[in-house]
Amino acid sequence: MSAVSEAFARAAAGNRAALVGYLPAGFPSVGGAIEAAQAMAQAGADVIEIGLPYSDPLMDGPVIADAVHHALAAGTRVADVLRTVEAVAATGVPVLVMTYWNPVDRYGVRAFARDLATAGGSGLITPDLTVEEASPWLDASDEHGLDRVFLVAPSSVDRRVAMIARACRGFVYAASLMGITGTRDAVSGDAASLVKRVREHTSLPVAVGLGVSNGPQAAQVAAFADGVIVGSAFVRRLAAHQGIPAIRAITSELASAVRRPPP
Secondary structure, eight states, X not given: OOHHHHHHHHHHHTTBOEXXXXXXXXXXXXXHHXXXXXXXXXXXXXXXXXEOOOSOOTTOOHHHHHHXXXXXXXXXXXXXXXXXXXXXXXXXXXXXXXXXHHHHHHHOHHHHXXXXXXXXXXXXXXXXXXXXXXXHHHHHHHHXXXXXEOEEOXXXXXXXXXXXXXXXXXXXXXXXXXXXXXXXXXXXXXXXXXXXXHHTTOSSOEEEESSOOSHHHHHHHHTTOSEEEEOHHHHHHHHTTOHHHHHHHHHHHHHHHTBOOOO
């Protein structure tokens, strides 16, 4: 069982969903991102996603896209991402890198897997990598004991859901809606049915992302999913210069919200 799987298992044993928090490396600075991600880990996040800044972030909404642009303009590179992973993993909370595939391909798939494992990373979330094109990553992740998290969407037919679920390790990422990341007023009505469909094909945990921004929404998702993924809500607070206390506060709010009522 991987560190990510163990984190989900501990959450389930405590009658709660796992809280997965996202921040891009290099925003507001490399050191600032490390401090914020460490604060998230200390305040109750079960798994941390560190985003690898990329110049063409197709899935990212304006909040995260602006943060990624800032990080790239400041010169954030893969080495900084790995340094961030190492610093956050030292807290004892498992760390995944969320990345589009092009930077990994350019770096070299086996080299990236090696260096990620050396830094203490637990694996990758790859939103634009299809299972059909993932053989090099599947091999490299097996070699270095890394998790691979692929995305399923409401539009995914059952045959494809099954294929994606078989390729995943750690958890399955259920995108609650079609579109880009960002906070929303309500959680998509497609999310619960998508989680149910994924569970028909795997025993892996299923975490829901895209659109969760506050405690009530996190509680809503925690009622039917194994994990709740939150990104833009954290990034927005850093973008507004609210600082580490605000990161701790929203993490604590969300960590409390994903606790389910006693049976």
